[in-house]
Amino acid sequence: MSRRQMVRPGGRSARVQESVHTAVRELLSEVGRDALTVPMVARRAGVTPSTVYRRWGDLRELLSDVAVERLRPDTAPRDHGDLRADLTAWAEQFLDEMASPAGRAYLRDALLGDPDGANAGRCSEYAAEQIDAVLARAADRDEDVPGLETVMDHVVAPLMYRVLFRPAGLDTAYARRLVAELPGAGGDRPMSR
Numbered sequence: 001m002s003r004r005q006m007v008r009p010g011g012r013s014a015r016v017q018e019s020v021h022t023a024v025r026e027l028l029s030e031v032g033r034d035a036l037t038v039p040m041v042a043r044r045a046g047v048t049p050s051t052v053y054r055r056w057g058d059l060r061e062l063l064s065d066v067a068v069e070r071l072r073p074d075t076a077p078r079d080h081g082d083l084r085a086d087l088t089a090w091a092e093q094f095l096d097e098m099a100s101p102a103g104r105a106y107l108r109d110a111l112l113g114d115p116d117g118a119n120a121g122r123c124s125e126y127a128a129e130q131i132d133a134v135l136a137r138a139a140d141r142d143e144d145v146p147g148l149e150t151v152m153d154h155v156v157a158p159l160m161y162r163v164l165f166r167p168a169g170l171d172t173a174y175a176r177r178l179v180a181e182l183p184g185a186g187g188d189r190p191m192s193r
Contacts, residue, residue: 019045020052024066038062064113067106068122077130083138083145084179090134091155091175094127098163099170107164127156144184154182 023044027036038059042049056062077090097103110119131151139145146154155178162170 016045016047016051016055020047020055020062021066021069024062025070033063036063058113060109060113061115062113063109064111064119067109067113068119070106071103071110071123072126073130077134079137082141083134083143086134086138087131087151087155087179087182088176090130091159091179092172094130094156095159095163095170095172095175098159099167104163104167124152128152131156146182146184150183155179 020041023041024036027040027044031040036059038052039049041059041062042052045052052062056065077086080086080089098107107123110123114120128148132148135145135148135151155175158178159175162174
């Protein structure tokens with residue numbers, strides 16, 4: 001049974017989720033990942049271990065759920081006045097967060113405890129929502145706007161690949177180059193300003 005089907009938006013379920021997530025984050029910083037156990041988390045959260053097992057299945061899935069929540073952006077992308085500037089700033093921040101040691105650990109946890117791929121989908125949706133907001137803002141300014149999937153394929157996907165598999169030498173110049181080479185809405189030419 002998937003824990004995601006059991007989660008309700010409010011009430012006791014939300015309080016349990018928040019207390020367990022808080023306990024995990026605190027204990028990770030205090031004792032580290034290797035010493036962390038479900039009974040330890042349950043004790044800190046004020047719930048029974050069976051509550052944690054019933055809701056999350058095991059420690060790996062719990063860590064995955066916490067990681068996905070930590071990867072959720074907490075603010076809308078900033079408006080820098082034009083599409084290229086907005087996408088460049090977003091890509092640089094995304095890379096900075098995902099390539100950091102904490103970001104890489106969250107990505108690893110999100111994917112390791114994700115037997116059905118739902119967490120990967122949630123993380124992808126977070127990025128897509130942010131990009132969609134940038135694109136909508138640019139369209140409102142009557143700029144040429146590439147499609148969402150074009151940005152996901154030409155900016156987000158290469159960044160994630162490099163973060164996960166080829167992080168050596170990865171820097172903001174790479175993120176800027178991906179945005180600069182992004183095909184525009186009308187074909188394979190670079191995006192017009």
